[in-house]
Amino acid sequence: MTKIAVAKGDGIGPEIMDAVLGIFDAAKVELEYEVVEMGKWVFDKGYSNGMTPEAQESIESLGILFKGPMETPKGKGVKSVNVTARKTWNTYANKRTFQTLHGVDTVFSKAGIPIDITIVRENIEDTYGGIEHMLTHDVALGRRFITRPGSMQVIKYAFEMAKKKGCRRITCGHKANIMKITDGLFLEVFYEVAKEYPELNADDVIVDDLCMKLVSRPDLFDVVVLTNLQGDIVSDLCAGLVGGLGFAPSANVGDHISIFEAVHGTAPDIAGKNIANPTSLLLSGIGMLQHLGMTETSAMIENALLYTLESGVHTGDFGDKSIPSINTSEFSASIIKNFGKLPAHNPRPIIANHYVTPTHFKLEKNPMIESLEMQQEEIVGVDIIIECNEQPNDVAAKALKHTMDLFKLVTISNRGTQVWPKGSVFTNLVNSYFCRFESIGDVPVTQTDILELYKRMTKDYKVSSIELLNMWGGKKAYTLAQGQ
Numbered sequence: 001m002t003k004i005a006v007a008k009g010d011g012i013g014p015e016i017m018d019a020v021l022g023i024f025d026a027a028k029v030e031l032e033y034e035v036v037e038m039g040k041w042v043f044d045k046g047y048s049n050g051m052t053p054e055a056q057e058s059i060e061s062l063g064i065l066f067k068g069p070m071e072t073p074k075g076k077g078v079k080s081v082n083v084t085a086r087k088t089w090n091t092y093a094n095k096r097t098f099q100t101l102h103g104v105d106t107v108f109s110k111a112g113i114p115i116d117i118t119i120v121r122e123n124i125e126d127t128y129g130g131i132e133h134m135l136t137h138d139v140a141l142g143r144r145f146i147t148r149p150g151s152m153q154v155i156k157y158a159f160e161m162a163k164k165k166g167c168r169r170i171t172c173g174h175k176a177n178i179m180k181i182t183d184g185l186f187l188e189v190f191y192e193v194a195k196e197y198p199e200l201n202a203d204d205v206i207v208d209d210l211c212m213k214l215v216s217r218p219d220l221f222d223v224v225v226l227t228n229l230q231g232d233i234v235s236d237l238c239a240g241l242v243g244g245l246g247f248a249p250s251a252n253v254g255d256h257i258s259i260f261e262a263v264h265g266t267a268p269d270i271a272g273k274n275i276a277n278p279t280s281l282l283l284s285g286i287g288m289l290q291h292l293g294m295t296e297t298s299a300m301i302e303n304a305l306l307y308t309l310e311s312g313v314h315t316g317d318f319g320d321k322s323i324p325s326i327n328t329s330e331f332s333a334s335i336i337k338n339f340g341k342l343p344a345h346n347p348r349p350i351i352a353n354h355y356v357t358p359t360h361f362k363l364e365k366n367p368m369i370e371s372l373e374m375q376q377e378e379i380v381g382v383d384i385i386i387e388c389n390e391q392p393n394d395v396a397a398k399a400l401k402h403t404m405d406l407f408k409l410v411t412i413s414n415r416g417t418q419v420w421p422k423g424s425v426f427t428n429l430v431n432s433y434f435c436r437f438e439s440i441g442d443v444p445v446t447q448t449d450i451l452e453l454y455k456r457m458t459k460d461y462k463v464s465s466i467e468l469l470n471m472w473g474g475k476k477a478y479t480l481a482q483g484q
């Protein structure tokens with residue numbers, strides 16, 4: 001029998017996990033559970049990553065983690081256990097499915113507009129690297145990672161999943177019109193992968209337009225793939241379309257380890273009262289059973305859940321207020337009682353189980369994901385970021401003294417807007433300037449040349465940071481300042 005790791009989590013986690021495992025037991029799901037120690041309560045015991053070494057070892061050897069919500073400890077410098085788990089085990093694709101559920105009233109269900117959207121969100125990169133620094137007392141700077149191999153992993157997963165599900169359309173949501181290099185790379189990879197799937201209608205939408213279209217015509221979308229932060233926001237928006245976070249399942253899929261969890265948090269306001277809605281965790285568990293090829297059992301449980309919702313049975317957080325709500329245990333008992341019944345709307349097809357045993361990987365070293373394509377690389381300049389509250393012309397006058405015969409000062413910007421050689425006195429300034437030096441004649445320079453320039457600039461200013469300006473295959477690998 002397949003064994004999986006289970007972490008019940010914090011707050012309502014243990015209540016809803018017990019409810020779901022009770023439903024699984026009644027359905028004779030062929031799984032063995034190893035309950036592992038993970039969550040805020042483990043963090044409080046002194047484990048800084050929120051899990052015991054034994055829990056980490058079990059999850060890494062079993063390959064599947066079914067988890068309840070976990071509280072993020074408050075305080076600066078403390079990372080979320082949930083995010084740490086997703087990142088450490090490289091569960092690069094966060095898949096969330098949003099479907100109309102009859103019995104869960106929304107404006108769309110009342111208008112007869114069906115929703116069936118799958119959001120695939122990149123789960124590792126973007127601003128979730130949490131790489132942020134104060135450049136000055138006034139200026140915070142965050143870094144955003146978008147990588148070619150990371151984008152490739154999640155986008156390939158999205159196309160493959162869309163193909164298997166028989167979807168018509170796959171859409172990339174992005175903001176490449178503004179973030180030309182980062183989102184531009186994600187979009188480029190999307191269309192590269194799209195070439196391998198001619199049967200799918202691949203298109204792209206700018207993320208703000210996507211949000212507007214999702215709330216006006218959600219039925220037009222099928223699979224949407226996005227970078228991490230935009231995907232996070234858009235998937236909660238989609239949860240709202242189908243009745244809220246209580247109805248949104250989530251799978252974090254990787255090559256070695258996958259994590260199935262509810263989308264909502266630990267609901268501290270209702271914890272310990274046996275009134276939480278276990279639907280989101282149950283739907284996530286159903287997704288896990290499908291992942292493990294237990295298609296017949298998962299369809300039986302899902303049909304019972306849909307039948308129960310259709311019949312008007314509900315916990316306190318949703319449903320027809322004229323029908324009294326029931327508690328968590330009663331809700332799961334109702335589902336068990338409805339095993340074998342089919343909902344009137346969208347019954348799930350019963351497909352014979354085809355068990356997939358999770359592969360037990362023993363990795364000796366960290367996998368290096370790298371694209372093979374190498375381009376000729378040259379350093380042609382540097383952005384030197386300085387702390388300073390002088391006027392742009394005064395900064396330029398000093399910076400120009402340090403260019404040696406190698407560099408020219410091409411632009412000075414403040415918050416991304418050019419303020420020298422041209423600018424406007426109406427541009428508000430903060431005490432951090434980017435001074436861009438390019439090599440004269442675009443000839444390649446060395447890191448030692450850059451260090452010399454850096455050293456000279458420190459005579460006048462505190463240098464907060466530097467960024468190299470690279471040319472790859474003859475193309476600029478950096479953006480221009482606004483107005484440059």
Ligand code: NAI
Nearest residue numbers: 069070071072082246263264265266267269270276277317
């Ligand atoms: P939350 O999702 O826990 O609660 C928001 C509201 O929704 C509350 O009123 C709560 O009672 C209600 N709610 C949530 N789930 C429910 C359910 N199953 N049944 C009935 N009502 C439900 O979000 P909040 O309050 O922002 O976060 C609480 C904690 O959870 C924080 O420490 C946060 O970091 C953590 N969290 C963990 C997540 C995870 O483990 N994946 C995801 C989101 C938050």
